[in-house]
Amino acid sequence: MTVRTRQALDSLPAYAPGRSVPGAIKLASNELSFPTLPSIAAAIADAVAHQTAGINRYPDNGAQALIQALALHTGAAADHIVAGNGSVALCQQLVQATAGEGDEVVFGWRSFEAYPIVTQITGATPVRVPVTPTYELDLFALSGAVNSRTRLIFVCTPNNPTGTAVRRGEFAEFLDTIPQDVLVVIDEAYREFDISAGSPDGLEFALTRSNVVALRTLSKAYGLAGLRVGFAVGDPRVITAMGKVAIPFALNSLAQAAALAALAAKDELAPRWAQVIAERDRVTAALRGQGYELPTSQANFVWLPLRERAADFAAHCESHKVIVRAFADATGGVRVTIGSPEENDGFLDAAGSYPR
Numbered sequence: 001m002t003v004r005t006r007q008a009l010d011s012l013p014a015y016a017p018g019r020s021v022p023g024a025i026k027l028a029s030n031e032l033s034f035p036t037l038p039s040i041a042a043a044i045a046d047a048v049a050h051q052t053a054g055i056n057r058y059p060d061n062g063a064q065a066l067i068q069a070l071a072l073h074t075g076a077a078a079d080h081i082v083a084g085n086g087s088v089a090l091c092q093q094l095v096q097a098t099a100g101e102g103d104e105v106v107f108g109w110r111s112f113e114a115y116p117i118v119t120q121i122t123g124a125t126p127v128r129v130p131v132t133p134t135y136e137l138d139l140f141a142l143s144g145a146v147n148s149r150t151r152l153i154f155v156c157t158p159n160n161p162t163g164t165a166v167r168r169g170e171f172a173e174f175l176d177t178i179p180q181d182v183l184v185v186i187d188e189a190y191r192e193f194d195i196s197a198g199s200p201d202g203l204e205f206a207l208t209r210s211n212v213v214a215l216r217t218l219s220k221a222y223g224l225a226g227l228r229v230g231f232a233v234g235d236p237r238v239i240t241a242m243g244k245v246a247i248p249f250a251l252n253s254l255a256q257a258a259a260l261a262a263l264a265a266k267d268e269l270a271p272r273w274a275q276v277i278a279e280r281d282r283v284t285a286a287l288r289g290q291g292y293e294l295p296t297s298q299a300n301f302v303w304l305p306l307r308e309r310a311a312d313f314a315a316h317c318e319s320h321k322v323i324v325r326a327f328a329d330a331t332g333g334v335r336v337t338i339g340s341p342e343e344n345d346g347f348l349d350a351a352g353s354y355p356r
Helices: 007-011 038-049 064-074 087-098 114-121 139-144 168-176 202-206 236-244 253-264 266-289 307-319 341-352
Strands: 081-084 104-109 125-130 150-156 183-187 212-217 230-233 301-304 325-327 333-337
Touching (some): 038 253, 064 081, 064 253, 081 087, 081 236, 087 114, 087 150, 087 230, 087 236, 104 139, 114 125, 139 150, 202 230, 266 301, 266 341, 307 325
Parallel strands (some): 104 125, 104 150
Antiparallel strands (some): 081 230, 301 333, 325 333
16 A cells, blocks of 8 residues: 555646756856855855854744845835745745635746746646737637636746746736625746836835735846746735745745845846846847747747747757756746856857758
């Protein structure tokens, strides 16, 4: 006799992280290619060596110093903020706090591949709403998918993996159609790379509407992917509920110290974001010059809607020592992180030699 696990797990898809291959350029995980800033590395080392509060002690479960820094960073009151083990952990907490068996969670598709996973973990039903022919989230269709069973809506902007961003006016109109007891989560993991003047600022809506939560992360633009720090801003009642379902001590001491240092180094990090944006535009123009069709990205990656050819393209790139992320199905394509100029040149050489 074997141990019985929940039958629902049989149909639960596993999260597939971007692969690393020794000797190859990794452009599969939307990481920042720059090395860790010395000030951040020093903060991590100090946290290890601290005589009275080193890693032999449990971290601050409430991350109070970090919450205060995030309050200054966002302009939100401390009771409107919660920090967690990356924004994906906060996604799961939000679903756990709002949706269970018989409830529905709505999101665009294609969008962040963790959404259906964290939804099904609680027994809720994921509702995938197709993106538009130009690979944008269809806010009108998302609104139309809401019914009495809907508990939460994820709006990822810029959208992962298509890179497209929603527009502020349309997002405000969309929110006006959503019942007040349905939570709308604006997931802004790539906010720092979005230079579109028309894009919404999720913090504005999270601080003025009780059914909106803004998610952000320090994994991408702040270079802390290996330590996992994300935060949410929203109504204190939602923030409190998220805390109730959080794993205790999930945000470790090193991550908290690194996050404080990264926030303090924002002005030093900003030029890196500008370089990523410039490289993104260069890569986009080069790919279009090679004959590829792709949407304009506002993130730190580009999207090639190759559908069923995605796996073949990714294999071709790997044969050229470049690892990209393939989503190989009828709604899929290839997501390519923007790396250093040299890494991007390696990818463009591989893409240019792919038979089309």
